[in-house]
Amino acid sequence: MQRDIPQATVWSVDRGAEMSIAGWLAQRWTGVLLVVFLLAHLVVAHFVVVSPTTGEISAGEVASRLQSGWFQVLDMGLLGLALYHGFNGVLRVIVSAGHVGNRLYFVLLGLFWIIGIALTYYGVLVFRAFLG
Amino acid sequence: MSSLAICPSMRALTRLGTESGAEHMTCYLPPIVEPEAIYDVSILRFDPDVDAEPHWDNYKIPFVRTMTVIEGLEWLWDQGEYIAFRSNCREFTCGSCAMEINGKPALACDTLLEDGIRIEPMSRYPVLRDLVVDSSSVARRYKELRLWPECKHDKDGKTCSTGDWTIDWDVIKRYRETYSRCIECYSCLDACPASHSDRSQYYGPMYMLQLGRAMEHPADEADRVGQAARQSGMWLCINCYECATVCPMQLNPAEVVGRLRRKVMKRPGLIMGRRSREAT
């Protein structure tokens, strides 16, 4: 029997409104990892290392902590994950406010990636400065 | 106070007590009853032949105990104020009278009239007139998702083989308690912040519920999980559970979304496959 079943009507394909499953999962998993990393970072960087006399954190203490490989992984990983999760989230918020066309979406996406990579590189520079 | 005495609807009277209701059930006109209070009611009116855009009108409706929004609107009709609205069963089981009351989608027959109440049509659909919206796009969405028990044999043009499944009373009982309770009032669709209309990428909570219903149907052989993953846009659901909050039947469409997401995550081929928007 002949049936007229329409395919999903494609209005204009709004790339911003699309969301890939992998992207959704990435946001969730980076979030979970961030909780762990952030907890470790707060404990290590802000409580353990604080100088007991002045209550300050000096450059020397930070540098000594960062000699160990684990802390390097922790800090750099935290930075990269946080930038990805954060900028992805901000992009999602902007897109869900509506009226974001394809061009604007890709401009924003490119902008966020560029800023993210630039900030990561900046972080690496800061890193190296601490190490000597 | 005779000038303020009004005739409440029969329904309000019958709720006040059997005496005042029963003795007047035989006569058509209800008795004159003193109202408890006069409520200010604001209704968003729109007449396409006359108005350029919707505007708020204020009315004063005398309130009798247990009076609902529907009865308030009917009282206004009795006064000659012909506000267009849909209603049918008057007992929160047909879903016709869904509208936004105080900014929240609800069934008008299930909501008591309050002082300062604001009544407007559902914001998801185009307004035909006053409180009546054009929800004809729902049929298109249903067809796109093929939300009927779909048989693989249908594609061949041959008849479906129904002998492969048997009636399972547990399934029927579960359906009666969950999916079949959906009255398709569109309240959840109106409340969802992720699905703005029937052209949004996320179909909406009601469609997800229906998709779950098709998935669990014993006679359905289509790949509902694949549809959920790629076509329905359910990844845009933000789990705010507003749909569950406003559902008059206390259903939980967002929980069905979670269930469908779990099923998708068990199929890695779907995850790494094509973009989530493409239809099956």
Place this chain on the structure above:
Amino acid sequence: MSTIPTQSSKSTYLRFWERTLSDRRMGVGSYVWSLHRVTGFVMVAYLVAHLFVLGTILQSGGSFDNIMSVLANPGVKVGEIILIWVAILHGVNGIRLFALDLAPSMNHRISAYAVVAVTVVLGIVVAVFIW
């Protein structure tokens, strides 16, 4: 048929925010989710600021130690406490959102209240610790 206007030309998302900020009650999950979005925004801003504060190490003249001594000011502790509350709410609610999709039987209303409770309790504990 003449063109029929939709009720509002604003997106549902913006209407949702209006409902959140008005006095009309919504479900608890919606308020927690609204806070989730706000706290996310705040943390992204803080992340960038934090990075630039750390970046003072790149400048010569001991600017890093200068900034650190400025930040050891007790007034900054208030900001830190607020930030901790922000981070706890976002993190715990984020876990809850993921768990709602993964766990078959978790109740969304009870877990939303639990998130608020955990945020308050943990926030107070950490605030006392910082102070």
